[in-house]
């Protein structure tokens with residue numbers, strides 16, 4: 001089943017929820033690309049913050065209120081969104097590349113390479129990813145680059161497995177065998193023949209995993225093991241707000257949380273729909 | 285059969301070994317706990333003495349060998365922080381963690397499976413759409429945020445549920461006292477939201493696929509009542525693969541107690557491990573990870589064996 | 601009164617790419633004890649016809665018109681509960697693909713026994729089991745006793761087929777719909793099973809609808825034959841008329857496919873071309889593109905003609 005045929009696109013468009021999910025996601029990306037265009041304050045430029053504005057409830061000046069340092073929550077959310085999306089997208093991109101290659105190699109060559117890669121994957125999968133990421137971050141300390149590596153380390157497995165599965169299926173089909181008969185070089189077979197057929201399922205999984213990566217990052221940041229305070233993501237904003245939740249300053253954590261939730265829901269809506277389209281058996 | 289069980293057992297032991305090595309290696313590389321334990325103005329001499337006392341001045345291999353030897357005797361060393369045996373500290377707190385995880389799993393299963401079935405039977409009905417909407421939220425909302433919102437609503441705003449602690453414990457669980465139950469409600473919901481949604485969605489997709497199969501059509505053609513077809517013929521096919529998922533997900537639940545316990549100040553292992561990671565209390569972290577691994581490996585083993593009894597296709 | 605009478609049955613599938621008229625206005629009837637053959641090539645709508653009789657059409661399909669009158673009752677007006685009582689009891693069906701027709705996680709014995717128990721609550725489980733064993737033996741299942749405890753994956757294709765056939769016979773149905781019941785069996789056993797089904801239906805005075813693409817089978821077993829093409833019946837009548845004097849060009853082609861014993865050059869005839877897609881049917885007669893006789897007249901769909909006891913849709917056959 002192809003994902004980029006006109007038919008598939010039309011089918012996607014028929015689901016209003018999925019289309020709105022996509023629209024929200026695109027909107028968020030736009031906001032994250034140029035946050036300064038959409039905000040009236042750079043929340044991390046200390047010269048723009050005034051302590052007399054601290055802990056203001058949502059009002060006409062600060063639509064979503066302010067935090068302890070007088071930072072506008074709305075602006076902080078937009079900048080935090082940027083970090084969250086950056087971590088989610090970049091880590092997914094890297095894990096796809098690594099996992100995809102590992103899976104292709106594993107499925108295509110088989111033998112001990114396959115055994116080794118899949119054993120590692122098995123053991124890793126039997127261990128909750130949050131725990132692995134947590135330990136890695138605990139060892140290395142907070143940092144955007146580090147968290148991207150940690151997420152990559154836990155996520156490559158999913159793509160490796162999928163890519164391998166598809167390769168094993170495709171290997172059976174006769175076109176690959178005929179390509180082999182023609183004496184095509186291995187690499188050429190992998191990239192010319194097998195890769196185009198692995199793309200669609202990988203994209204579907206990647207979509208769901210972006211959502212997952214964003215949640216993972218937020219969770220680690222919430223525990224204080226994610227991105228540093230100087231570059232707060234949505235997760236760290238929520239974490240900051242959580243400290244003062246009981247003092248009644250609910251807006252400092254609730255609004256970033258809602259945005260995080262909307263972001264993840266919108267990605268999952270898109271992912272769900274793509275998966276349904278890819279599964280011809282559930283078609284109605 | 286005996287051979288199969290033996291094989292799985294051997295595999296489990298191997299996995300445990302690998303994990304123990306990785307865990308130890310990571311902690312070995314993790315940095316020097318001594319600096320954190322001594323006051324900043326400690327002298328060089330004090331540092332060396334402390335290292336020697338803790339056995340930290342030896343090579344990696346020797347430390348690992350000693351570690352294995354100790355593990356074999358059930359001795360994982362004393363906590364750097366509390367001075368007591370690390371394993372005891374962890375084990376003492378495990379019941380609270382397991383209580384949360386088990387209750388959350390039960391809650392997810394007894395709600396997730398029926399709701400999944402309902403939403404698969406008439407996928408386009410209003411009720412199904414509502415169920416699917418909430419399940420989408422369930423898989424999309426981070427655990428910590430669910431917990432926070434619950435605390436905000438039920439503790440801060442309405443003040444009807446306690447926001448921290450375990451309440452009154454009777455025997456080994458707080459589920460047997462009214463006070464305990466009140467303390468359990470929010471942590472269990474928080475912990476199970478994701479699992480519930482996941483089980484619901486898997487049940488639903490599974491049922492929808494199974495209900496399209498020829499053998500369901502044949503059962504209908506034989507005049508088997510619809511109710512029996514759904515709850516016996518189709519459900520049996522759906523639930524068998526779900527066993528594996530539930531097994532793996534239980535491990536996830538145990539891991540996610542780290543977050544739930546942090547939010548609700550639940551006196552289990554989750555809070556302990558976060559503190560210990562930050563303090564580089566190596567024996568505690570190692571003891572925790574080994575205990576967790578034993579649980580995961582045991583669950584995997586049980587699921588594998590159970591599977592061969594339940595699924596007629598994999599009789600060995 | 602006929603046991604089953606089908607009038608103007610239309611079963612359509614409303615797919616994304618358009619409406620598939622799998623069964624598009626067919627009529628036939630079957631008397632008590634009669635054997636009707638439905639022949640046609642793959643995709644002609646034979647199975648869908650069979651499923652329609654039991655009202656077993658899944659989404660996106662729908663029976664959009666027609667009547668299915670069984671014992672004087674229109675099945676299409678019955679509630680699901682009433683249908684449950686008829687299915688597998690008065691009318692049963694052997695599915696085309698035995699590989700996928702059995703539930704993989706329920707034992708063969710349980711799948712057989714439940715067929716009896718859900719229709720007859722008074723039967724003791726032990727007796728039901730005995731009936732199942734007898735019928736399994738009747739359809740030639742080797743080691744029937746042992747097979748009751750087996751699961752489908754432990755059976756060969758032929759064994760599964762026997763199970764499915766046995767299942768359909770358990771409650772002595774008045775009407776048996778057999779959809780390619782012998783595809784998974786080897787040739788000698790095919791004949792054996794088919795004759796067994798014929799014998800049973802004659803013995804019990806029950807009726808049989810035999811669905812197949814194999815005109816040879818129907819020519820040997822059936823009393824009546826309906827020839828289907830692209831969702832419609834093109835010729836319908838007594839066996840002797842259809843086989844010995846086919847009139848519709850398509851039926852002629854099918855009959856020409858029959859191997860003749862005294863034919864020296866043993867080459868089998870094949871009708872040239874393929875059946876049009878149901879989503880892309882030609883104007884007029886659906887068979888015209890493959891027909892040697894087609895001309896302008898065939899650009900409209902032919903009217904129904906009755907010649908003796910035969911129904912026919914073709915411009916080129918003139919009523920005397």
Ligand SMILES: Nc1ncnc2c1ncn2[C@@H]1O[C@H](COP(=O)(O)OP(=O)(O)OP(=O)(O)O)[C@@H](O)[C@H]1O
Nearest residue numbers: 613615620622641642643644645646647648649878
């Ligand atoms: N679920 C469905 N959705 C869309 N079209 C369908 C569906 N089921 C059947 N059809 C169409 O209905 C037509 C008739 O199908 P049917 O199964 O009755 O053919 P058949 O005559 O039994 O063929 P065969 O000999 O291959 O079994 C086919 O063209 C098929 O494409």
Ligand SMILES: [Mg+2]
Nearest residue numbers: 646647696779
């Ligand atoms: Mg068919």
